[in-house]
């Protein structure tokens with residue numbers, strides 16, 4: 533079966549930067565619903581469209597097609613007293629960026645702590661980086677009507693629903709799809 537809109541694609545991946553430094557090697561394949569559901573990066577979908585099981589390829593994606601250019605305006609210095617204690621480098625907070633589009637909250641990462649000041653960086657950890665994906669398609673199947681209606685994959689490595697839809701935390705693999713890269 534060829535990869536097309538409304539197929540479920542399983543793809544093994546290895547992610548490096550443009551200098552071939554390994555960023556992430558997927559322990560499990562990424563399983564996503566193909567066809568513009570924003571389950572994965574559009575460039576990956578474009579690259580895999582029409583391919584079949586056994587397709588292997590390396591794809592380089594420039595920052596503007598991945599997580600954007602690094603934006604120095606998203607870096608801000610806060611008074612340490614305004615943030616919860618204890619605080620350490622690497623912690624993340626959701627906040628509003630000045631002039632962010634559509635009032636969307638931004639995840640800020642603590643990148644530096646001085647005596648009474650904290651540096652918060654609202655850029656995605658992979659912002660400004662060209663990403664190199666080694667992709668290997670391991671499975672392609674037709675999506676179910678329910679998956680198409682929901683806009684995501686169900687079943688193994690997919691999205692899990694509890695008895696009631698409100699209990700919809702998903703599992704570890706879900707993180708990759710909602711926030712394609714960590």
Ligand SMILES: [Zn+2]
Nearest residue numbers: 682684691693
């Ligand atoms: Zn669902």
